[in-house]
Amino acid sequence: MTKYLRIELIIERMAHKRACRVLEAAGMTGYTVFPAMAGYGGSKRWSRDTDISASGDMVSIVSIGDEAKVRDTMDEIANLLGAHIGIVTLTEVEVMRPGRF
Amino acid sequence: MTKYLRIELIIERMAHKRACRVLEAAGMTGYTVFPAMAGYGGSKRWSRDTDISASGDMVSIVSIGDEAKVRDTMDEIANLLGAHIGIVTLTEVEVMRPGRF
């Protein structure tokens, strides 16, 4: 049975289009981007409403796909995260209408 | 032991109230809606800040419940997604204070 994975990539807003291009290039059928409003990491806090430059902003990119495709994508994502800050998690999920992924 | 599932339903903003009503009718004890800011699917991109009609906007509805109730909900959700675009995933989660679900 095909296994489906949910990629959650928390990455800088400024760099998120790069991540999106990686996902598209790897053939993921879709993704959705969510704006974060605050966060903490490396002992620094950031908050969207209090940073006029918005350079600390993060977003979360969620993309669901079958295991094979997701695994393929991960190499390029690793290359991207070599340059940018961000974290990636993979979660096993059950999908409805598997045909569409 | 009861198993708990997390429904994540990514659906058009315009249609999200329908999904909410389905969840309420199915007896889910709660849900939370998150606004997405951009996305890609069917080889089209959308972005909240650049579409004045907001007709492409998506949201994510997260709802946690026990397996039985979640499975029941899925049929109606399938009916809803027959008409609207959107994707659903189910993830097995561990909950605190299980009594409240």
Next chain:
Amino acid sequence: MTKYLRIELIIERMAHKRACRVLEAAGMTGYTVFPAMAGYGGSKRWSRDTDISASGDMVSIVSIGDEAKVRDTMDEIANLLGAHIGIVTLTEVEVMRPGRF
């Protein structure tokens, strides 16, 4: 092999800094906060754009860490949720670059 967990804490916006402090104190390496726009629970609905006091607003705090640290954090989180409304789920996830957690 180390197991990694993703904490998802849906909590009132007004109280989210308390949760953030708990996570920081417990030594989680990071977290990210997402604004919710609407929700339902206890048979009441709320919506960000229609409540001028914003006192019903919820946020979701996502934090990834190794199992040991996450389990430690849960006690304090339980104490916090004794006072505030909110729900917590733990999901097993696979991480990239495990060294950073």
Next chain:
Amino acid sequence: MGAVLDVAISTLLSPIILFFALGMFAALLRSQMSVPEAFAKGLAIYLMMAIGLKGGVEMSKNPLTMDVMLVLLAGVVLSFLIPLIAFVLLRLTTKLDQTNAAATAAHYGSISIVTFVAATEAVRLSGLDAGGHLVAVAALMETPAIITALFLASRGAGKRDEPVAGSEQGELIREVFLNASIVVLVGALAIGWIAGEEGTASIQPFFVGLFQGVLCLFLLDMGLSAGRGLRQGWRQLTAAIVGFGLYMPLLSAVIAAGAAYLLGMPPGDAALLITLTASASYIAVPAAMRLALPEAKPSIYLTLSLGVTFPFNVTIGIPIYIYLALLINGQG
């Protein structure tokens, strides 16, 4: 004719249109700039309040005559009627299926408030006068087209019988009749009418003084939206569809001009009725279509309405509509 050309030129060089062009240009060059959605939506509410108040105050100066009532009625009839024509043309000349043709037709039967406002300016610049009740006409013309479109889409066999899960009795009606623009336009119109010139004096600096400037900012955003929509969606548009987006407003304009002629409307009023009929919705109708005809493709109807017809109307269309209005008054 010379006067019309003057209007055309001063329309094209007005800051409002120039900012629209700037936005469109930036989007086509793939600039990442954007106006935050919350801010743009706030400005849209402001603009509709301002338009409604202005119309209401003007209406408070004259009694409601039979003539006015007839113009309101004409608007409703046009909004019901235009989608029928648009639907037939779309089915004949393009490959759009029934649902997409109906959804697109709804947009052309409904109206664009920003096009209306731009026409109001151009009318004023042409030295003509227009009555406040045209704002009421605008509000009334928003929805009938949607009803026609739903009827068109549901004709024929094989249509879904049971309602979509979670849909609720009346949700569509609320969306259609109580959407933000109708609530605010009609509400502000009523408030302007009740409070009158004197009662609204203290809010004039906000609602009248700033109007043109806010419009510039809003049109910058519309240009960005239109440009980006076009850049991303043009592949979905065949030549036949684009053609429709250009000739349909002209056809609607001629029909409306006929109605205006029959009603003996003065040139300013006629120009606005013609513009309303020629304009196409890009906010209210797309939202309603997502609920009522979710299988129709926004990338078609929205790209066409916002990316093709709107720019056409605010640049070339409006001077033509004014010319038509003068023509039926024997002044062309």
Next chain:
Amino acid sequence: MGAVLDVAISTLLSPIILFFALGMFAALLRSQMSVPEAFAKGLAIYLMMAIGLKGGVEMSKNPLTMDVMLVLLAGVVLSFLIPLIAFVLLRLTTKLDQTNAAATAAHYGSISIVTFVAATEAVRLSGLDAGGHLVAVAALMETPAIITALFLASRGAGKRDEPVAGSEQGELIREVFLNASIVVLVGALAIGWIAGEEGTASIQPFFVGLFQGVLCLFLLDMGLSAGRGLRQGWRQLTAAIVGFGLYMPLLSAVIAAGAAYLLGMPPGDAALLITLTASASYIAVPAAMRLALPEAKPSIYLTLSLGVTFPFNVTIGIPIYIYLALLINGQG
């Protein structure tokens, strides 16, 4: 009395109140329209800057007298005192438990800036004058009520001893004394005072000219909030609770009128002090309560304050408060 009726009517027909009514009406009809939160919050900051600046500029014209100081003090005392009375009444007449009664009482001891602004307009329309220091009174009256409420809620046994996890020394104090409305009101008041009439001349078109108009837009949003709150929350309100939401402002008003009489306040100032005392908070106090008394139910205190008392005050209440102010000055 006739004059008061005139004020009442012109209050009710002012665009500001009409837009509030429009919002409430739309929400009760279940319209989906909304003002984006970010935009409304931006407008709220604007309004508080404008109010603070105006008060500060006016204060800069006169020296700080002992009389002014006494009025400031009276405001603080009233804010400390009213929650005690409200708490006792709530415990006697409703079934609210200690925590919910205390949280609700805090709202009635604190103030509503928009009610204050509406009263300022009505006072001006009545031909009365009011001093700029009433803005300082408003800022000072926001928080004492919260302290009283926390004291009321913590009395008795069985209260939580250890602090909530993650709570921090001083976080509540910061929330309560440094919330947006206090920072902006007090800050703008000081800036208006320092810069004076001349120094603020260049910013008057923004802060004075637009004030009334922005208020209309803001009250449209408040109407939507109040109406939606009422529609969703009315089931939580018993008749006794609703009754409290209507008589409590009147009771507070009478007490404040007594204080104003003792202090010999002129009618304009007295009307504003009475209004402040009678008004109930719906932004600052709910936020503080979420932190300090999280087990209290917003659906009770917020629905009551925003859905019942606020509409009562801005329509019927304010003319009564002006009448009271005239009465204690022997002009009723």
Next chain:
Amino acid sequence: MGAVLDVAISTLLSPIILFFALGMFAALLRSQMSVPEAFAKGLAIYLMMAIGLKGGVEMSKNPLTMDVMLVLLAGVVLSFLIPLIAFVLLRLTTKLDQTNAAATAAHYGSISIVTFVAATEAVRLSGLDAGGHLVAVAALMETPAIITALFLASRGAGKRDEPVAGSEQGELIREVFLNASIVVLVGALAIGWIAGEEGTASIQPFFVGLFQGVLCLFLLDMGLSAGRGLRQGWRQLTAAIVGFGLYMPLLSAVIAAGAAYLLGMPPGDAALLITLTASASYIAVPAAMRLALPEAKPSIYLTLSLGVTFPFNVTIGIPIYIYLALLINGQG
């Protein structure tokens, strides 16, 4: 000199700077208040439209002379040049590595539009005149510094050869040359130029009348940002880095004054060119750096530019720069 002191004092006591101080103060006291990002971003777009329009209208009054062209060129050269000097100083006096030094240097070569606006006010208060083309200079000076910085960062061995995954040909160029501030500034400048005084008359109440007031609101937000940045980021700043944030603007100012002297610029124009050169970016450059040099630390360059240099410039810096401008014109 006395006149300069007067300017300094009236600058410091102007509501604009007082609101900045209020925001900074509130943030340092850890107030939770904030201006919603969407609202602040909307205001920023408004401000840039207003500045661009004003500059364009003024430029439309005079022909484009060779002198003007030379000033534009000088701006570009300064923006290319200053980062070189800044980089060398940072490497010599601080422990910043090549990448962080280059990223920080880029900020000081580029410009801050709000500092420019504050200087425009101060110049006007000093009774001087400034040409509209300085707005064009501002737009031109935004980006060259970024190019220099990228060159500086990429020198030396061991640099990444293959591009970051997902990066796209031209994305950086679009970000850098088509960011919101350049699009809006240059676009509005062109529109002001085309439409001229007459054509923009109807939008003046919005873009001119409100400008100062909106600036107050925006600077309140900048104060909050700067204060919070400083509170959270000061640990990352050594004394040497803070020192750089204070002497670098002065050094840039002296260099720009030299250029202005050589070009024979009148005092108003010179003061603005000097201010632009002395100012440091905190929006456009940080964004570009996140894309181009993601390994550089925002907590250094942003805290320094927004938390140290910006406050220094708008309070003490601007009067000094005006003094310098008078000096080179023999009027110091």
